[in-house]
Amino acid sequence: MSVHVDQEPTTSVPVPVPALEVRGLVKHYPGVKALDGVDLVVRQHEVLGLAGENGAGKSTLLKALVGLVRPDAGEIYVRGEPVKLRSVVEAANHGIGMVFQEQSLVPNLTAAENIVLGSEGIAVRRGLYRWNAMRRLAQEQLDKIGSSIDPLARTDTLSFADRQMVEIAKVLRIEERSQHPPVIILDEPTSVLESKEIETLFEQIRRLREFASVVFVSHRLDEVLDVCDRVTVLRGGQSVGEVATAGAVPGELHRMMIGSSGSDDHYHGNAAAPVLAEQPRLSVRGLSGKSFRDVDLDVAAGEIVAIVGVHGSGREDVCRALFGAEPTTAGEILMDGKKLELPGTRAACAAGIGYVPAERKTEGMVGPMSVAENMTLTKQKARCSGPLVAPKKQATLVDSWISRLSIRTPGRDTAIQRLSGGNQQKVVLARWLVGGDIKLLLLDHPTRGLDIGARSEVYRLMRELAGSGVATVLLADSLEEAIGMADRILVMNDGRVAAEVACPNGGKPSPLDLVKEMV
Amino acid sequence: MSTPVTTKPAAAPATVKGGPGPAQRLTSYMPLIALAVLLAALTIADPEFLTQRSLTAASRTAAPLIVLAAGATLVVLCGGIDLSIAALASVSTVFLALWLPELGALATPAVILVAAAIGALQGVAHVLLRIPSFIVTLGGMSIFSAVALVVSDAGTVRVVDDSTIAWLDLYVGGYVPMSLTVAVIVVVLISVVLKVTPLHSWISATGYSESAARLAGTPVDLVKIGAFCVSGACAGLAAVMLVSRQFSGSPTMADNLLLPAVAAIVVGGTAITGGHGSVWRSLAGALVVTLLRVGLPIVGVPSAYEQILYGAIIVAAVALTLDRSKVLIIK
Numbered sequence: 001m002s003v004h005v006d007q008e009p010t011t012s013v014p015v016p017v018p019a020l021e022v023r024g025l026v027k028h029y030p031g032v033k034a035l036d037g038v039d040l041v042v043r044q045h046e047v048l049g050l051a052g053e054n055g056a057g058k059s060t061l062l063k064a065l066v067g068l069v070r071p072d073a074g075e076i077y078v079r080g081e082p083v084k085l086r087s088v089v090e091a092a093n094h095g096i097g098m099v100f101q102e103q104s105l106v107p108n109l110t111a112a113e114n115i116v117l118g119s120e121g122i123a124v125r126r127g128l129y130r131w132n133a134m135r136r137l138a139q140e141q142l143d144k145i146g147s148s149i150d151p152l153a154r155t156d157t158l159s160f161a162d163r164q165m166v167e168i169a170k171v172l173r174i175e176e177r178s179q180h181p182p183v184i185i186l187d188e189p190t191s192v193l194e195s196k197e198i199e200t201l202f203e204q205i206r207r208l209r210e211f212a213s214v215v216f217v218s219h220r221l222d223e224v225l226d227v228c229d230r231v232t233v234l235r236g237g238q239s240v241g242e243v244a245t246a247g248a249v250p251g252e253l254h255r256m257m258i259g260s261s262g263s264d265d266h267y268h269g270n271a272a273a274p275v276l277a278e279q280p281r282l283s284v285r286g287l288s289g290k291s292f293r294d295v296d297l298d299v300a301a302g303e304i305v306a307i308v309g310v311h312g313s314g315r316e317d318v319c320r321a322l323f324g325a326e327p328t329t330a331g332e333i334l335m336d337g338k339k340l341e342l343p344g345t346r347a348a349c350a351a352g353i354g355y356v357p358a359e360r361k362t363e364g365m366v367g368p369m370s371v372a373e374n375m376t377l378t379k380q381k382a383r384c385s386g387p388l389v390a391p392k393k394q395a396t397l398v399d400s401w402i403s404r405l406s407i408r409t410p411g412r413d414t415a416i417q418r419l420s421g422g423n424q425q426k427v428v429l430a431r432w433l434v435g436g437d438i439k440l441l442l443l444d445h446p447t448r449g450l451d452i453g454a455r456s457e458v459y460r461l462m463r464e465l466a467g468s469g470v471a472t473v474l475l476a477d478s479l480e481e482a483i484g485m486a487d488r489i490l491v492m493n494d495g496r497v498a499a500e501v502a503c504p505n506g507g508k509p510s511p512l513d514l515v516k517e518m519v
Numbered sequence: 520m521s522t523p524v525t526t527k528p529a530a531a532p533a534t535v536k537g538g539p540g541p542a543q544r545l546t547s548y549m550p551l552i553a554l555a556v557l558l559a560a561l562t563i564a565d566p567e568f569l570t571q572r573s574l575t576a577a578s579r580t581a582a583p584l585i586v587l588a589a590g591a592t593l594v595v596l597c598g599g600i601d602l603s604i605a606a607l608a609s610v611s612t613v614f615l616a617l618w619l620p621e622l623g624a625l626a627t628p629a630v631i632l633v634a635a636a637i638g639a640l641q642g643v644a645h646v647l648l649r650i651p652s653f654i655v656t657l658g659g660m661s662i663f664s665a666v667a668l669v670v671s672d673a674g675t676v677r678v679v680d681d682s683t684i685a686w687l688d689l690y691v692g693g694y695v696p697m698s699l700t701v702a703v704i705v706v707v708l709i710s711v712v713l714k715v716t717p718l719h720s721w722i723s724a725t726g727y728s729e730s731a732a733r734l735a736g737t738p739v740d741l742v743k744i745g746a747f748c749v750s751g752a753c754a755g756l757a758a759v760m761l762v763s764r765q766f767s768g769s770p771t772m773a774d775n776l777l778l779p780a781v782a783a784i785v786v787g788g789t790a791i792t793g794g795h796g797s798v799w800r801s802l803a804g805a806l807v808v809t810l811l812r813v814g815l816p817i818v819g820v821p822s823a824y825e826q827i828l829y830g831a832i833i834v835a836a837v838a839l840t841l842d843r844s845k846v847l848i849i850k
Binding site: 389 | 714715716717720723724727728730731732733734735736737738794795
């Protein structure tokens, strides 16, 4: 395997100008640097893989390439010419097109209509569809990729794989706008496909290489290595390396994705190993639902159990099911040995379960409401006497938590959306603590979008809560975080628990031990 | 508090971005400004307007509108809309007129209770069957109008003995109409109950972000059903006010109050997308709408133009108050 960073091979033949080049791209979001000077080179007629963990900056980079995100600094070059991409149309004019992760086809239109939608060209004359011209146009596009899909089939009657083909056929229409070979970006095209369909897609991608450059993104590293010529690895908004795929193995790639430092020290406070009682606080047996089957899970008081798995492993749904926010079809949940029925989120709250959702802005907090209202939203009793809100009790309670968690806010009546991400997250966490009856915390990516300082504060808080006897289920943002924080790790794969790995202080597993169970 | 949590204070200062700007502050006082401007304009157009007699008459007209708007405001705050209020009030006038002879003084609470129950039923349909409130109440509107026509034999039901509801037609201190007093009491009551109980948090959370409210364990479904129930009860109360003034019930009596009521809510500045707003705003909005209504003839506009005005007000008020940055797709 050859790892070389930004080094063009020196040959006597002049190197053709890259189809697409990105230099020093920077993008800030409030409280987080999504792109921190990323570099990328897409050569002509190659399939370039893009790998990186969640939050490495992949989606932001892709969005910048198709004009959906405007970078704060840095340049994009198309065939050596600097360009500004301000919209999808401008990107298409430069020959850059993207097949989106969420399928962007209109289900109740025919494949042909979808292919011409948005750039109808000769398919429309005097405001009217010319069906024959449209079908011809669509057929031409489908022929390019050698697909035998009937252009007059309704899109919702097609399989996922065929829809993917239609998307590619549609995206290839940008060829009409530019005389040069296009750059086609495929964002996680395999996530909804069966393995046989994936093989067809890969053949397709190899065929695309004949007349286009392809950027391929997938969470599954074996796929990336299978179909790509070269892989660029992103970490923390920067490109950390390039790998020629010939002879490379997923493990090496993964090590680059997570960095060589392994599990970082700042995760550990001065935490002692949890004292495990005989009876686990949470005990889950055979839990099944829409996207997970037969999940067994025990969490003792004071223990942090992380669940890791790739996108689509079902771990998010397990977490929501434990909070009564996702229906289950079988299995039972025991709290302190007692069977728990969770028809909805209120039952879970009453049982002392707290949930911090991954989408803080839309699900975790109510933006325009005050810090105090957000903090007391669940445990109303903590601020009320009888049925009435007691303003003094509320003020004392909220202020005490603001200072205990050192939440930086002008005051308790400030709208929570005006705080920084880390402080918002602390308010959301405090919501479950103000009642003083929290037994089990479900943390779904609690550090997503937070900067380093805010992250370590959340880590310290988690440690302290565990120290006080709260059982924690953690869906970590990265393997590194899971290994650093957890006492035990469950690996989920395709809706099932694939492995359980002890993760004590001083005996932490390496990310690679986990990765081999994940894929 | 059994959870001992202490975190060392960090050095970084509090990061706070964008509070309400001057433009936002101005829009939050919009209904009061509109009210003052209208009063001034009407006084200039007709110096006779600012007399006790015409103000009393105007406030009598305003009372049912205030009550209707106040109730429906709760539904809007939850992020829904209640289009059935006027039709429900109409059918309630018929019920009241029919029940007064037999039930006497009990007819009033009976009508309000029935209207509240019907409102709650719509809420249950909205929540359990997961139908948009707009559709549920549009259907309700049609059903209630038809029921009113059927039970009234498509005609006006006269009230012979109105002794038990005549008190609503009296004047407090000789000047202030009793109906207006009751309407203001309703607004105060709703607003105080919201203020001193967790209900305000629950309703706002539901309106601003239902998924966040649900994941915080807020009783979202109950809150919504409750809002529809209060909206129904208010429609019943508005019906009592209308009957006490007209000495009859009719299957279309309140129908022309739907648009003014919605106008009152949006002119008051309550966000049609839910969350932001208050019943006080709707009270001010209802007064603005009423002034426009009585003012049009004064400045010489035929009252046939009224509906054009309501339509325009609703669109304009929402255009001014809708925060489009929060709504990605406008349906």
